[in-house]
Amino acid sequence: NxxxxxxxxxxxxxxxxxxxxxxxxxxxxxxxxxxxxxxxxxxxxxxxxxEIRIDKEFDFDDLQAACDYVATGHANGKVIIDVVRI
Structure with a gap:
């Protein structure tokens, strides 16, 4: 509105x-x-x-580490979680 x-x-x-x-x-x-x-x-x-700025990429197995990293507030871009398994 x-x-x-x-x-x-x-x-x-x-x-x-x-x-x-x-x-x-x-x-x-x-x-x-x-x-x-x-x-x-x-x-x-x-x-x-x-432009998409990617800060860090984590494997799905490191999901907790990714969440902990985001929680620090120091991410300078997107934090990517790779969920694709080959």
Whole structure:
């Protein structure tokens, strides 16, 4: 609704100004469970317009270590859990 839009616009003032100064695009995106947004994000990643920073990868057997690492607050990017078994 309009109130939430205004609040987020106000809350993102500093980052919007910083992105303008850096001549970068900034868009706040609420994720909804629909394929259209996931498709848009996939295209941005494929076109290298959106960078995904991966901090660490853990095997599924090291799930507790991954959770402990995230809990430290020192993750600088995504923490990946590999659940695929070959």
């Amino acid at each position: 309009i109130i939430w839009q205004k609040l987020f616009k106000l809350g993102s003032y500093k980052i919007r100004k910083a992105s303008q100064k850096a001549k970068a695009d900034y868009e706040f995106l609420f994720m909804h469970p629909d394929g259209k947004q996931l498709e848009k994000l996939g295209k941005l990643v494929a076109d290298k317009e959106l």
